[in-house]
Amino acid sequence: MxxxxxxxxxxxxxKSNVLRTALTMLGIIIGIFAVTLILIISQGATSAITSQISSLGTNLLHIQTNKAIPLTFDDANAIRQQIPNIVATDEIVNTSKTVSANGQSNAYQITGVNAAFFNIYDMTLQKGSFFLSDDVIANSTLAVIGSKVSSDLFGTDANPIGQLIQVGNRSFYVVGVLNEKGSSIIGAPDQTIYVPVTTAMNTILGTTTLNSIDVLVETPEQVDLTANQIKQLLLDRHNVVDPTIIKNYAVYTSKELLSTVSNITRILSGVLTGIAGISLLVGGIGIMNIMLVTVTERIKEIGLLKAIGAKRSNILTQFLIESVTLTVSGGLIGTILGIGVGTILSHLLKVPFLLPITSIVFSTVISIIIGLVFGIYPAQRAARMNPIEALRYE
Amino acid sequence: MKNKTAPLISLQNIVKEYQTGDTVFQALKGINLDIYQGEFVAIMGPSGSGKSTTMHIIGALDVPTSGTYLLNNTNVTRYTEDQLAEIRNKEIGFVFQSFNLLPRTTVLKNVERPMMYGNVPVEDREPRAMEMLKLVNLEDKAKSMSNHISGGQIQRVAIARALVMNPSLLLADEPTGNLDSATSHQIMSFFQDLNKQGRTIILITHEPDIAAYANRIIHIKDGLIVTDEINHNVTKAIQK
Structure with a gap:
C-alpha cells in the first residue's frame, strides 16, 4: 500500500465538501488554538515576571505587614541594628490619593519610601534628583514622580522640577522625575508619586504602621538564614506565641516570590488547558460523527474497493488517514492562528514572545491521537462491511 | 465442452442459505458447475433465481453454506475474508452494472487501484494501466475524472481495470444494464474479442439478447441449474 x-x-x-470539512475541523481548530495561545501567553508572562524578579536581585527580602503584628519604624531599626549581613533596608507605605497640579487633577499611587528605595530598585532619573536620608528624617515635603505622572500633570515638554503638587491638603515640591520603567511586580512606578516615608505616615496617612519593609542582604546565600532571623526577631519583639499568627507572618524572599508566581501561572494554564481539552473532546466527537456519515455515504465505494481486492486493513487505513488528515489540518490551522494571535497579544501585553516549540509538537501529537481515537470506530465499521451488502446498497 | 484438463471453476453441490429471524431461505439448493479456461459463459435467470448469489460465490465475494468451490484447483470454500480479498484482487476481474468507478478520481488512477492492493511496484503501475487503457481505446481519457466520461466509456474503463491484474476470470454482472443497445453491442463485441484472445468470461444477465453473445448459456431457477447448453447461435460482432 x-x-x-x-x-x-x-x-x-x-476537498469535495469544503464547508463540511471546515465545520468539522472547527472544534479541533478552537481547541488547538486555545492551547497554543495559552502556552504562548503563559510562557511569555512567566518569563517576563521571572526576569523582573531576578532583576530585583535574589538577595532581596520583603517583609509583609500583618494586622496582628503591625510593622513600625522601631522594627525596621531593630532589624538594621541586630541582624547581620544587611546592606540596606527600606520602609514602605502605600496609599492612593487625588493629586492636582498645574490645573490638572488625577488619582495616583502615593508610595512613602526612604532614600534607599531608589537604589534597591535600580530607579533612574530623567530630571532632577532623589530625596536624601536627611530629607526623610526631616519629614520634608519633597516628591519624586513617575514619568506618566509628569506628562499627565505637566505635559511632555515642561520641566516639573521645583513645581508644587497638591496631595490631599499638602503641597509637595517635585525634585525628580523618573525614567520610564513599565509595570512590574513592584507596581507601576511610572504612575506613582514617591514621597519620604515619614511625611507619608505623619501628614498624609496619619499612621505609625508600615506596609512593608524591604531588606537587601549581602549575598544570595545569606537570604534564607536572614529571613528566618528577621522573622524570629519580629515575633520576639511583638511577643507573639499564637501559632496561627506565626504561620501567617510572611517574610518573602525573591526566590519564594518566583515560585509563587510560577505556581500561579502553572495552575492558571492548567485550568485553561483543561477547558481547551474539553473543546478538543467535543471536536473529536464531531470528527467521529462526520466520519460515520462519510462511511455511510461511501458504502458503494467501499463495496467496489472490496471487490477489486481491498483488504480490511486497506479500508481501515484509508478512513483512518482521512480522519487524521482532518484533525492534523485542524491542528495546524489552530496552531498558526494561535501563534498569530499570540504574537499580537504578547506585543499588546508587553511580554516577550516565545515560539512554543513544545506546544507545536504537542498539538500535532494530540491532533494525530484525536484522529486515531475518534476515527477508529467509523473506520472499523467501513472495514468490516460485507462486500455484497455494500455493493447492493442504494 | 468437457476436456481432460481440470476446470478453472468447479462448483460442487453449492448450497447457500440466508437466515432472516427464524426462517431460513435457501438461495442455492445444490449447484454443480464446471467452467473451463477460455470459455465465455452466460448465467441467466429471473431475479430471485439465485444467479446473483452464484456470481457472488464464483467472485469470492461470499462463501457457500455447504459444498465445495475449487478455483484453479484450489479449494477456496473456507477462505477467510482477507484471503478472499486476495483472490478477488488477483484471480477475478469485476465489471458491474453501475458504480464501477471511484468518484473524484481519474480514469488512470481507477485502473491503477487494484495494483495498489496487489502490491505491484509503484513504477510499474502507470505503464500497465496505460497499456490496459490502450486495449480499450481510452488512452486519451487517462487523465479525465471518472465522472466526466460517457456510460460506454465507464464500462470500458471498468474492463481495463478488471484486466489489469491479469486475472484468470472476468466476471461481468449485467455490464450493459445501463447502456443503449448500440453501446451494449460494442461492449459485448469487446468481450467476444477478449474471449478469442483466451480470456475466460462469465456474464450474469437476464437479457437473452446479451446472453446470445456467449458460447455457453446456463439457466438458473429457484436455486438450481435448469439448463446448461452450448449456444449454437452466437451473436456475431459487426466487423468494422
Missing part, C-alpha cells in the same frame, strides 16, 4: 496515494485520496475526498 502506498500511503502517499491514500493521503491524496483522503485530501481529495475532504
Amino acid at each position: 502506498n500511503y502517499g496515494e491514500i493521503l491524496i485520496t483522503a485530501l481529495l475526498s475532504l
Whole structure:
C-alpha cells in the first residue's frame, strides 16, 4: 500500500465538501488554538515576571505587614541594628490619593519610601534628583514622580522640577522625575508619586504602621538564614506565641516570590488547558460523527474497493488517514492562528514572545491521537462491511 | 465442452442459505458447475433465481453454506475474508452494472487501484494501466475524472481495470444494464474479442439478447441449474 496515494485520496475526498470539512475541523481548530495561545501567553508572562524578579536581585527580602503584628519604624531599626549581613533596608507605605497640579487633577499611587528605595530598585532619573536620608528624617515635603505622572500633570515638554503638587491638603515640591520603567511586580512606578516615608505616615496617612519593609542582604546565600532571623526577631519583639499568627507572618524572599508566581501561572494554564481539552473532546466527537456519515455515504465505494481486492486493513487505513488528515489540518490551522494571535497579544501585553516549540509538537501529537481515537470506530465499521451488502446498497 | 484438463471453476453441490429471524431461505439448493479456461459463459435467470448469489460465490465475494468451490484447483470454500480479498484482487476481474468507478478520481488512477492492493511496484503501475487503457481505446481519457466520461466509456474503463491484474476470470454482472443497445453491442463485441484472445468470461444477465453473445448459456431457477447448453447461435460482432 502506498500511503502517499491514500493521503491524496483522503485530501481529495475532504476537498469535495469544503464547508463540511471546515465545520468539522472547527472544534479541533478552537481547541488547538486555545492551547497554543495559552502556552504562548503563559510562557511569555512567566518569563517576563521571572526576569523582573531576578532583576530585583535574589538577595532581596520583603517583609509583609500583618494586622496582628503591625510593622513600625522601631522594627525596621531593630532589624538594621541586630541582624547581620544587611546592606540596606527600606520602609514602605502605600496609599492612593487625588493629586492636582498645574490645573490638572488625577488619582495616583502615593508610595512613602526612604532614600534607599531608589537604589534597591535600580530607579533612574530623567530630571532632577532623589530625596536624601536627611530629607526623610526631616519629614520634608519633597516628591519624586513617575514619568506618566509628569506628562499627565505637566505635559511632555515642561520641566516639573521645583513645581508644587497638591496631595490631599499638602503641597509637595517635585525634585525628580523618573525614567520610564513599565509595570512590574513592584507596581507601576511610572504612575506613582514617591514621597519620604515619614511625611507619608505623619501628614498624609496619619499612621505609625508600615506596609512593608524591604531588606537587601549581602549575598544570595545569606537570604534564607536572614529571613528566618528577621522573622524570629519580629515575633520576639511583638511577643507573639499564637501559632496561627506565626504561620501567617510572611517574610518573602525573591526566590519564594518566583515560585509563587510560577505556581500561579502553572495552575492558571492548567485550568485553561483543561477547558481547551474539553473543546478538543467535543471536536473529536464531531470528527467521529462526520466520519460515520462519510462511511455511510461511501458504502458503494467501499463495496467496489472490496471487490477489486481491498483488504480490511486497506479500508481501515484509508478512513483512518482521512480522519487524521482532518484533525492534523485542524491542528495546524489552530496552531498558526494561535501563534498569530499570540504574537499580537504578547506585543499588546508587553511580554516577550516565545515560539512554543513544545506546544507545536504537542498539538500535532494530540491532533494525530484525536484522529486515531475518534476515527477508529467509523473506520472499523467501513472495514468490516460485507462486500455484497455494500455493493447492493442504494 | 468437457476436456481432460481440470476446470478453472468447479462448483460442487453449492448450497447457500440466508437466515432472516427464524426462517431460513435457501438461495442455492445444490449447484454443480464446471467452467473451463477460455470459455465465455452466460448465467441467466429471473431475479430471485439465485444467479446473483452464484456470481457472488464464483467472485469470492461470499462463501457457500455447504459444498465445495475449487478455483484453479484450489479449494477456496473456507477462505477467510482477507484471503478472499486476495483472490478477488488477483484471480477475478469485476465489471458491474453501475458504480464501477471511484468518484473524484481519474480514469488512470481507477485502473491503477487494484495494483495498489496487489502490491505491484509503484513504477510499474502507470505503464500497465496505460497499456490496459490502450486495449480499450481510452488512452486519451487517462487523465479525465471518472465522472466526466460517457456510460460506454465507464464500462470500458471498468474492463481495463478488471484486466489489469491479469486475472484468470472476468466476471461481468449485467455490464450493459445501463447502456443503449448500440453501446451494449460494442461492449459485448469487446468481450467476444477478449474471449478469442483466451480470456475466460462469465456474464450474469437476464437479457437473452446479451446472453446470445456467449458460447455457453446456463439457466438458473429457484436455486438450481435448469439448463446448461452450448449456444449454437452466437451473436456475431459487426466487423468494422
